[in-house]
Amino acid sequence: MKEELIFTPIDMENWSMAKQFYYYTQVAPTSYTITVNIDVTILRKTLKEKGYKFFPAYLYLVTREINKQKEFRVAVKDGVLGYWENLTPAYPQFHEDDKTTSLLWTEYDDCFQTFYEKYMEDTKTHGESHGILSSKGFPLPNTYVISCIPWFTFNSFSLHNHGIKDYYFPSFEAGGFVENNGKIIMPLSVTVHHATTDGYHLKVFFEELQRSINNPNEWL
Numbered sequence: 001m002k003e004e005l006i007f008t009p010i011d012m013e014n015w016s017m018a019k020q021f022y023y024y025t026q027v028a029p030t031s032y033t034i035t036v037n038i039d040v041t042i043l044r045k046t047l048k049e050k051g052y053k054f055f056p057a058y059l060y061l062v063t064r065e066i067n068k069q070k071e072f073r074v075a076v077k078d079g080v081l082g083y084w085e086n087l088t089p090a091y092p093q094f095h096e097d098d099k100t101t102s103l104l105w106t107e108y109d110d111c112f113q114t115f116y117e118k119y120m121e122d123t124k125t126h127g128e129s130h131g132i133l134s135s136k137g138f139p140l141p142n143t144y145v146i147s148c149i150p151w152f153t154f155n156s157f158s159l160h161n162h163g164i165k166d167y168y169f170p171s172f173e174a175g176g177f178v179e180n181n182g183k184i185i186m187p188l189s190v191t192v193h194h195a196t197t198d199g200y201h202l203k204v205f206f207e208e209l210q211r212s213i214n215n216p217n218e219w220l
Contacts, residue, residue: 005084005085005140005141005142006084006085007075007077007082007083007084007085007142008082008083008085009080009081009082010074010081010082010083012081017071017195017196020194020195020198021081021195021196023195024193024194024195025195029195030193030194030195031161031191031192031193031194032191032192032194033156033157033158033159033189033190033191033192034189034190034192034199034202035154035155035156035157035187035188035189035190036187036188036206037185037186037187037188038185038186038187038188038206038209038210038213039183039184039185039210039213039214040054040177040184040185040186040213041182041183041184042213042214042216043057043213043214043216044177044184046216046217046220047216050220052116052220055091055148056106056115056116056119056120057112057116058146058148058174059089059091059106059115059119059146060108060112060115060116061209061212061213061219062089062146062172062209063086063087063088063089063108063144063146064108064110064212064219065205065208065209065212066087066144066170066205067086067087067108068208069201069204069205070083071196071197071198071201072087072144072169072170072192072196072197072201072205073085073086073087073142073169074168074169074196075141075142075166075167075168075169076166076168077141084141084142085142086108086142087108087142087143087144087169088105088106088107088108088139088140088142088143088144089105089106089108089143089144089145089146090103090104090105090139090143090144090145090146091103091104091105091106091145091146091147091148092104092147093123093126093127093134095128095130098130100130102129102130102131102132102133102134103132103133103134103139103145104122104123104126104127104134104136105122105136105139105140105143106118106119106122107140112219112220122136144169144170144171144172145169145171145172146171146172146173147172147173147174148173148174148175149173149174149175149176150175150176151176152175152176153175153176153177153178153187154175154187154189155187156189157173157175157187157189158189158191159171159173159189159191161191167193168192168193168195168196168197170190170191170192170197171190171191171192172188172189172190172191173188173189174186174187174188174189175187175188175189190202190205
């Protein structure tokens, strides 16, 4: 039995970001992208030692951290602004035969081992299916997009949504690893809507993400 998705409406009268939300949706609609370098040296070493793949760990950690802040979980459901209790990652599956991708998703779980097993099962069952969506079908309403471009690294990355309205979830893109002074660095780009997410929220997210990456034995 699947867990019920919980959506809580926002009380606009008492929401601290109500004026910001109005300004950045009605007066000056604004989204922005920030790219930072993440040190994944310890994480890669630990995952290899324990026999885990890096990509699902990346999905888990980013989702784990954004779920700690309501600002990343704001959405519109049936015309009502609110926030989901947690988000679930949707990610592309690359097909070697025709060099296309299909969107697949795996329900988030706070337990890494449970999430990892769900991911492995999803990719085994649906990973080879072609089309915009995988054979698993349309993502859940609390799903955000997270991806990776493993073939090269980058200093910046910008995502353009071409005027999509009422979409406030963050979107993530990681780049290829690069070695720098003995450390393994991964660029990570996040695109957010200014109506719900300020630089401070990203500051907390990046700090907590790096801390979790540096201490894998806390959650493995």
